Amino acid sequence: MIIDAKCKPLNDRCGVDREDLYQLNSYLTAHKAELGALAYPTLDQQPPPDIQQRNPWLTQQNRAMNFVQLPTTESDCTTALSTLITSRRMDTLD
Numbered sequence: 001m002i003i004d005a006k007c008k009p010l011n012d013r014c015g016v017d018r019e020d021l022y023q024l025n026s027y028l029t030a031h032k033a034e035l036g037a038l039a040y041p042t043l044d045q046q047p048p049p050d051i052q053q054r055n056p057w058l059t060q061q062n063r064a065m066n067f068v069q070l071p072t073t074e075s076d077c078t079t080a081l082s083t084l085i086t087s088r089r090m091d092t093l094d
Helices: 018-031 074-093
Strands: 002-005 035-041 064-070
Touching: 002 018, 018 035, 018 064, 035 074, 064 074
Parallel strands: 002 035, 035 064
Antiparallel strands: none
16 A cells, blocks of 8 residues: 655645646556555544545556545554555455
8 A cells, every 4th residue: 555645634625636646646556556545634623525535536547546634643643544554455355
C-alpha cells in the first residue's frame, strides 16, 4: 500500500487536486501496488467529505485509491491507519 500524506485539508468544496491524483496513480503504477491513499489531516469535527465516503476509487488498472482524513494525534492516527490497511486488505480478498 502507498500512502501519500498531504498537509492541506480534504473538503468537498475544493476536492482532490488533479496533481495529487496523478502523483498517487503514478506511484501505484510504478510500484505495482494494489492499494493507495491520499491522507489528509482532520482539521475540524465536521462529517467526512463526500469524496471520502465513496472510497475506494479505482484506477484504470483496477487499483484502489482512497481519500482519507486522519487524526492529528499519533495514537489516533496509528489506529486509523491500521483500520484503513486492514479493511482494504479484506476488500481485496473478496
